[in-house]
Amino acid sequence: MNRSLKTVIPFLLPFTAVFAVFLLYPAVYSVYLSFLKATIYTDLSRIFSDMKWCGLENYQKLLYDTNFYWSLIMTLYYAVLVIPMNIALSLVLASILSNELPGAKFFRAAFYLPNVLDLFVIAVVWTAIYAPNYGVIDQLTAALGLEKIFENGILADPWWAMPGIAVSVVLKGSGFGMILYLAAIQNIPRDIYEAADIDGASAWQKFTKITVPLVKPITLLLVVTGILGSLMAFSEIYAMTGGRPYETLPDSIPFFGGTTQGTTNLSGYYLFSKFYVAQEYGYAAAISVALLIISLPLSILSFFAFQSEGPSLRKLSSILLKKLRSRTAKAI
Amino acid sequence: MRSITRTLMFLCLVLGTIFVLFPFFWMTATSLKVEGKGMTFEFIPKRVEVLGPFKLQVGTAPEGKMKNDLTELTSDSSFTIGWSAPEADGITFEITDQDGNKKIESPSLNKDKNWIVANSLPSGNYSYQVTINRSWSAAWHSLYTLENFRKIALNPNYPFLKFLRNSFMVAFSTAFLTVVLCALAAYVFAKKEFPGKQVLFWTFMSAMMIPGMMFMVPQFALVTRFGWINTIFGLVVPHLANVFGIFMLRQMMIGIPDSLFEAARMDGASEATIFYRIVVPLVMPSLAILFLLTFVGQWNNFLWQLLVNTPESDLITLPVGLAMFRGQYETQWEQMMAASCFSVMPIVILFLFTQRYLIEGLTAGGVKE
Structure with missing residues (x-):
């Protein structure tokens, strides 16, 4: 055996083994599973080794599954709600924070804190x-002497449940975008702003004409990761609505007329419900494959956007490398 | 002008903080309040509390009612008020009949029962109001309490202390093993040449592009076939191949000057010694960041822990335990918020001490988020 290979194998083997078994094989296995289904003869105690080949049946079913299409549309709606709010909030916070106000470190940590919580x-x-x-909205409206806005709370309202979820998710997650924007804004050379000052630009003009265009890569990254996050959104739906409230749609709506749909049933949650609740493993695998096909181009885009434009990753590397060099210098 | 803008911006930040941290604040406040007061806007304990006025009818069939902490019993010629919270220092009790005539009573308190009896009232409509005076400490205890935390910690059906142990165990072992595996592999990718290196590296990297949820079904199938449901292996092993970790550590290790390795080899050091004595100490900060990121990530990994644990599992972690607890205690908001608080507090504390590294690191981890 090649000598170099002999020395690297002990280092590589543990990671490669776990990678092969739990990432590489599942990627293939997922596709295989999507061609299987459990039949009445399947032994449920060892379901995964006893499913039968069913060809394209799962995909055929998926093609006519209005619930799946509905979940994709709801995912798009969710993304349209979350992403602009998230970008606006993070960008505003970041541009305020970049002014070196007193307590900037505290505010940065405070905005970021919800992001690390479950x-x-x-x-x-x-x-x-x-x-x-008992909730805050109902108590506030009662204190102001107004009528209740939502009969059974915002999360039971078919129109407002999704915006309600979106607001909570944006408030939790915007700290992440803020940190990225902050790093990008701090990388913009000061003299650009000074030149604009000399030309008599207002603060708003400086924001829209200098800051916004120069942090575009971060915005792109947030859009792409936001869409991916929406496709995979699960915990917030599980905790807040479980896909409810269900509504039977009027016949006047094309394609979905007459069907009953969960108004917060996002694709990630739909996958989970087919998998965990309904235990249709083969079908769930087919949904996974379909979602993967939808998300892969976006994933690739985000990967490369981050590779070329990730200021914070590069910043982090350079900070650490500097430390490292000073330590090595001492060691030598 | 400039100072006005800065003040305005500062105010914006304060307002933003209040908004962003509001759920956190609401959770903590609710969890520290006595049952029934958790979800109210009452934050300052009241020394003097006025209950009522309540309407009252004497002269009907005997009847009992509960109003706040009061129990009210009426019969044809008397009524009795029971006050269930015993920590009041003084109670004034004021009855008004339908003509507006007042009758004030300050009964001496019986510490155990606190019954107030008004006898021989002509039948008719009355209203009454109770004024409760408390010492500062009694007032404080009438609003704030640690009882909710005690209840969830000692709940026999939902042992949150055990959930805490499990969460810690899962997060710690995943983080530790991830760092070991990633550091070993990153070292050869950074400093060694071997056939197929590029192919292997990009195979690893390509896994970063597949969203995690796509692995849910097949990984669950594997774990089931291995018989790893309800075991620590099922919870930990599938997450050990952290591709981002290799990526990050490799970047750091590339920067180590080769002369160090040559010198060590000249002294007869083995590969293992070089790794352990030179590489590990030099990239320690990055290892710490990777450890922290993985620890937080696994602490918060709700979906996978829900899948791998059945309800009778011994390894149920905090978020899954909270989900089960919620099924039973849906409307016990104070206890629910105490349980939530209990679940996130360890991470909040960790964040307070390591926030600089977590912020830098999680930003770098953006690709995987």
Whole structure:
């Protein structure tokens, strides 16, 4: 055996083994599973080794599954709600924070804190905030002497449940975008702003004409990761609505008329419900493959966008490398 | 002008903080309040509390009612008020009949029962109001309590202390093993040449482009076939191949000057010694960041822990435990918020101490998020 290979194998083997078994093989296995289904003869105690080949049946079913199409449309709606709000909030916070105000470090940490907390737990807290009667909204409207806005709380309202979820997710997640924007804004050379000052530009003009265009890569990254995040959104739906409230759509709606759909049933949650609740493993695998086909171009885009434009990753590397060099210098 | 803008911006930041941290604040406040007061806007304990006025009818069939902390019993010629919270220092009790005549009573308190009896009232409509005076400490205890935390920690059906142990165990072992595996592999990718290196590296990297949820079904199938449901292996092993970790550590290790390795080899050091004595100490900060990121990530990994644990599992972690607890205690908001608080507090504390590294690191981890 090649000598170099002999020395590297002990280093590589543990990671490669786990990678092969739990990432590489599943990627292939997922596709295989999508051609299988459980029949009445399947032994449910060892279901995965006893499913039968069914050809394209799962995909055929998927092609006519209005619930799946509905979940994709709801995912798009969710993305349209979350992404612009998230970008606006993170960008505003970042551009305010970049002014070196007193306590900037505290604010940076405070905005970032919700981001490291468990989404499921935070979503549970939001159900308390949104709760009917005891919740914050109902108490505030009652204190102001107004009528209740939502009969059974915002999360039971077919029109407002999704915006309610979106607000809670944006408030939790915007710290992440803020940090990225902040790093990007701090990388913009000061003299550009000074030149604009000399030309008599207003603060708003400086924001729209200098800051916004120069942080575009981050915006692109947030859009792409936002769409991917929406496709995979699960914990917030599980904690807050479970895909409810269900509505039977009027016949006047094309394609979906007469069907009953969950108004917050996003594709990631739909996958989970087919997988975990209905235990249709083969079908769930087919949904996974379909979602993967949808998300792969976006994933690739985000990967390369981050590779070429990730200021913070490069910043982090350079900070650490500097430290490293000073330590090595001492060591030598 | 400039100072006005800066003040305005500062105010924006303060307002933003209040908004962003509101759920966190609401959770903590609710969890610290006595049952029934958790989800209210009452934050300052009241020394003097006025209950009522309540309407009352004497002269009907005997009847009992509960109003706040009061129990009210009426019969044809008397009524009785029971006050269930015993920590009041003084109670004034004021009855008004339908003509507006007042009758004030300050009964001496019986510490155990606190019954107030008004006898021999002519039948008719009355209204009454109770004024409760408390010492500061009693007032404080009438609003704030640690009881909710005690209840969830001692709940026999939902052992949150055990959930905490499990969460810690899963997060710690995943983080530790991830760092070991990634550091070993990153070292050869950074410093060694071997056939197929580029192919292997990009195979690893390509896994970063597949969203994690796509692995849910097949990984679950594998774990089931291995018989790893409800075991620590099922919870930990599938997450050990952290491709981002290799990527990050490789970047750091490339920067180590080769002369160090040559010198060590000249002294007869083995590959293992070089790795352990030179590489590991030099990239320690990155290893710490990767450890922290993985720890937080696994602490918050709700979906996978939900899948791999059945309800009778011994390894249920905090978020899954909270989900089960919620099924039973849906409307016990104070206890629910205490349980939520309990679940996120370890990470909040960790964040306070390591926020600089977490912020830098999680930003770098953006690709995987």
